[in-house]
Amino acid sequence: MTDSAVTNILVAGIGGQGVMTAADILATTALAMGLDVKKTEVAGMAQRGGVVTSHVRFGEKVLSPSIPPGEAEILLAFEPAEALRWSSHLKQGGLAMVNTFAQEPPVVSIGLFDYPDDPMGQLAELPLEVHHYDAGHAAIELGDRRLINSIMLGAIADHLPFSADVLLDCLLQRFQRKGEKLVALNREAFELGQHAFS
Amino acid sequence: MNAVNPVTVAQRQFISGNEAVAQAARDAGCRVAAAYPGTPSTEILEYVANYPELYSEWSINEKVSLEVAIGASMSGSRALCAMKHVGLNVASDALMTQTLIGAVGGLVIIVADDVGLSSSQNEQDSRYWGRFAHLPVLEPSDAQDAYDMTRAAFDISEQFEVPVIVRLTTRICHVKGVVEAREATEAPQVGGFQKDPARFVMVPGNARHRIPMMMERDNVLRDFAEQTELNRIDPGSNTSMGVITSGAAYFHVREAFPDIPVFKLGFSHPAPVERIREFAASVDQLVVVEEVEPLLETELKAAGITLQGKELLPKVGELTPSVLRPKLAGMLGEALQDAELIPTTEVFPRPPTMCVACPHLGIYYCLSHLRNTIISGDIGCYTLGAGHPWNALDTCISMGASLSTAVGLDKGRAPGDEKKSVIAVIGDSTFLHMGMQGLLDITYNQANVTVLLLDNRAVGMTGGQDAPSSGLNLHGEETSQVDFRKLCEALGVKSERITEVNPYELPTLFKALRTETKIAEPSVIITNQPCVLTERYSKLPPMTVEADKCTGCSNCLDVGCPAILVERRETVVKPNGREKELSFVKIDTAACTGCDLCTNTCAPDAIVPALNVNAINAVEVK
Numbered sequence: 112m113t114d115s116a117v118t119n120i121l122v123a124g125i126g127g128q129g130v131m132t133a134a135d136i137l138a139t140t141a142l143a144m145g146l147d148v149k150k151t152e153v154a155g156m157a158q159r160g161g162v163v164t165s166h167v168r169f170g171e172k173v174l175s176p177s178i179p180p181g182e183a184e185i186l187l188a189f190e191p192a193e194a195l196r197w198s199s200h201l202k203q204g205g206l207a208m209v210n211t212f213a214q215e216p217p218v219v220s221i222g223l224f225d226y227p228d229d230p231m232g233q234l235a236e237l238p239l240e241v242h243h244y245d246a247g248h249a250a251i252e253l254g255d256r257r258l259i260n261s262i263m264l265g266a267i268a269d270h271l272p273f274s275a276d277v278l279l280d281c282l283l284q285r286f287q288r289k290g291e292k293l294v295a296l297n298r299e300a301f302e303l304g305q306h307a308f309s
Numbered sequence: 310m311n312a313v314n315p316v317t318v319a320q321r322q323f324i325s326g327n328e329a330v331a332q333a334a335r336d337a338g339c340r341v342a343a344a345y346p347g348t349p350s351t352e353i354l355e356y357v358a359n360y361p362e363l364y365s366e367w368s369i370n371e372k373v374s375l376e377v378a379i380g381a382s383m384s385g386s387r388a389l390c391a392m393k394h395v396g397l398n399v400a401s402d403a404l405m406t407q408t409l410i411g412a413v414g415g416l417v418i419i420v421a422d423d424v425g426l427s428s429s430q431n432e433q434d435s436r437y438w439g440r441f442a443h444l445p446v447l448e449p450s451d452a453q454d455a456y457d458m459t460r461a462a463f464d465i466s467e468q469f470e471v472p473v474i475v476r477l478t479t480r481i482c483h484v485k486g487v488v489e490a491r492e493a494t495e496a497p498q499v500g501g502f503q504k505d506p507a508r509f510v511m512v513p514g515n516a517r518h519r520i521p522m523m524m525e526r527d528n529v530l531r532d533f534a535e536q537t538e539l540n541r542i543d544p545g546s547n548t549s550m551g552v553i554t555s556g557a558a559y560f561h562v563r564e565a566f567p568d569i570p571v572f573k574l575g576f577s578h579p580a581p582v583e584r585i586r587e588f589a590a591s592v593d594q595l596v597v598v599e600e601v602e603p604l605l606e607t608e609l610k611a612a613g614i615t616l617q618g619k620e621l622l623p624k625v626g627e628l629t630p631s632v633l634r635p636k637l638a639g640m641l642g643e644a645l646q647d648a649e650l651i652p653t654t655e656v657f658p659r660p661p662t663m664c665v666a667c668p669h670l671g672i673y674y675c676l677s678h679l680r681n682t683i684i685s686g687d688i689g690c691y692t693l694g695a696g697h698p699w700n701a702l703d704t705c706i707s708m709g710a711s712l713s714t715a716v717g718l719d720k721g722r723a724p725g726d727e728k729k730s731v732i733a734v735i736g737d738s739t740f741l742h743m744g745m746q747g748l749l750d751i752t753y754n755q756a757n758v759t760v761l762l763l764d765n766r767a768v769g770m771t772g773g774q775d776a777p778s779s780g781l782n783l784h785g786e787e788t789s790q791v792d793f794r795k796l797c798e799a800l801g802v803k804s805e806r807i808t809e810v811n812p813y814e815l816p817t818l819f820k821a822l823r824t825e826t827k828i829a830e831p832s833v834i835i836t837n838q839p840c841v842l843t844e845r846y847s848k849l850p851p852m853t854v855e856a857d858k859c860t861g862c863s864n865c866l867d868v869g870c871p872a873i874l875v876e877r878r879e880t881v882v883k884p885n886g887r888e889k890e891l892s893f894v895k896i897d898t899a900a901c902t903g904c905d906l907c908t909n910t911c912a913p914d915a916i917v918p919a920l921n922v923n924a925i926n927a928v929e930v931k
Binding site for chain 2 (some may be wrong): 125126135138139142147148149150151152153159160161162173174175176177179180181192193195196198199200201202203205215216217218219220221222223224225226227233237238239251256
């Protein structure tokens with residue numbers, strides 16, 4: 112069965128939310144730690160407001176790039192309904208970090224489908240460790256909704272097989288060329304994520 | 310001119326299969342690379358474009374890209390073309406004859422199968438083309454393999470004077486892994502074009518002589534397959550089952566059954582039948598794990614090797630560990646460990662949508678409000694018009710098919726369909742790829758078709774790449790830009806039957822559609838606003854909804870813009886006693902770019918420019 116030395120993280124959300132970037136930062140951090148890493152990218156149709164997931168797997172040696180259902184240790188969910196959709200990918204007792212900022216697709220808006228009444232309540236009933244926070248609103252208050260990314264990375268920073276500082280370094284390196292203001296803002300978002308999830 | 314940059318040996322890079330192919334082409338001294346964008350192969354040429362030492366282009370379509378590569382190969386240069394699976398169907402006309410000519414400079418055809426249909430109109434197995442065209446097929450299993458095998462493909466191509474197919478799948482193209490590049494090869498000598506009509510001019514008299522040579526080449530390649538290190542056996546302690554596999558499935562097999570012997574086929578066609586026969590003798594039971602079609606399985610069974618394949622495994626989709634385990638664990642006598650899985654929760658679907666402010670939104674708003682139409686569709690973002698809320702696309706087959714299918718829909722009208730308007734919807738890049746011929750057929754045969762040519766000056770679906778409609782080449786350099794009005798005129802559409810419209814002006818659009826569908830002649834309506842994913846698009850200040858003015862009529866929701874959200878619903882009873890559901894809306898001002906389309910649909914003028922909006926997009930984070 113799966114090598115237990117491999118860490119499996121599923122990042123899930125909606126096209127345009129920065130799911131791929133978050134996964135990329137996780138993967139490059141693991142790479143910087145000298146680990147073998149595989150990471151799936153989703154392109155094409157899924158970018159257009161569709162569901163986006165990225166599988167990040169790292170360890171001494173990674174074989175298949177796909178995380179089988181029931182084998183993810185961590186689910187980093189950028190949207191509550193997506194957390195629910197992908198919860199079955201987690202193993203029993205797995206960790207779900209959920210941004211509670213809901214985003215309804217047009218098919219819900221026009222009344223063809225219903226958004227779940229209480230996604231967090233449904234998640235709480237599953238045998239998982241669920242932490243949540245409204246990273247969407249927090250990001251907008253910090254000045255840009257794209258900061259969700261850094262908040263979410265902060266959320267799992269203390270649950271990884273490497274230190275939070277390494278992840279933060281890898282994150283901030285991306286903004287190095289874009290000025291100190293952005294670096295400071297992303298650091299703030301990351302640190303907020305580290306502490307805000309309850 | 311032909312110098313290649315030295316790369317650091319053993320440098321650990323974290324790159325996708327697509328980027329690995331690009332690097333390998335550069336490191337192999339490839340001099341010409343051509344492609345038409347298509348998921349999942351698009352990024353290959355985007356990465357190649359970063360290397361100034363080799364010529365690279367967006368070609369008009371995949372057949373053209375192959376022919377560009379063929380020409381370069383005939384000149385003695387190493388050449389590559391890249392395409393998605395359906396692209397090779399388009400290129401196959403050239404392929405089936407080029408196989409007789411062979412390769413002079415290394416000629417590598419990268420084809421990416423969209424196993425699992427992430428963004429394609431079908432799922433097909435391009436390994437068939439290797440059989441059909443008598444060409445070797447290499448199958449990388451990850452990004453490192455993609456690098457190594459693309460390099461090997463150039464060598465094999467020159468060694469055997471044969472075009473080589475490298476078959477990727479989505480799971481190779483779009484998976485990043487650790488790749489170690491090797492020292493770039495010394496740039497091979499470019500011999501220059503040597504006239505050789507008996508080889509390069511494929512008329513019957515010449516082609517006839519080349520066919521036996523191709524057959525002989527098959528034999529040589531078969532011997533090579535038995536020798537090459539691209540095919541290898543991973544030993545395993547549990548020999549009660551052995552697996553023969555290739556491509557992405559290799560790692561899935563290794564993950565699912567770490568202890569069994571695995572025959573990894575990197576050079577999968579022609580198959581190394583004798584080595585496989587030996588392997589078969591070393592295990593109790595043999596299974597072929599190949600994604601999509603049972604090609605190897607059929608060939609190996611025909612060679613008298615006892616094995617199983619698609620009796621056990623699906624012919625559709627990826628063969629991931631979670632697919633393989635339940636199907637094959639029994640053969641190992643392993644009980645399926647039924648780990649207690651978290652139950653799955655049914656959640657609403659979240660299909661892909663058009664972008665906020667997409668110029669196609671207005672088109673589909675109008676089309677969804679027209680009655681008595683047959684709307685023939687094509688391949689691109691506008692295929693999404695088949696979905697909610699528009700439901701305004703009736704067919705989608707292949708690149709350019711909207712126009713030619715429309716001819717048949719018109720000419721084959723059944724009694725009762727006389728009054729229906731046949732409309733063809735196609736984008737600029739798709740039109741230039743394979744649609745022009747269809748328009749020529751419409752005018753030549755005077756079909757009663759209204760063509761909507763959605764010119765957003767980009768290949769939108771694959772991310773906004775340039776095309777002749779944008780006036781920019783692969784490198785973003787200015788080049789000639791197609792004039793669609795002149796082009797349509799040249800193809801025989803009367804000047805007065807060509808209308809250019811701004812797709813954000815709904816009344817103009819409606820008028821043009823009503824007029825042109827009534828006139829029983831070929832007509833073309835060309836839209837003229839850019840794809841919102843490209844730099845040509847300029848955002849405007851966002852709109853907002855004045856809540857007290859919104860009557861809940863939901864007209865604006867018919868636009869289908871993802872920035873319009875329902876805030877609350879109410880059911881009211883109308884004077885006639887019928888119930889009506891009202892949807893009161895708001896606009897996501899952070900997403901809205903002020904295209905103004907929805908204000909056209911709002912009778913009570915509740916949609917107004919958003920003043921006092923916090924500058925929440927002020928910080929650029931990418």
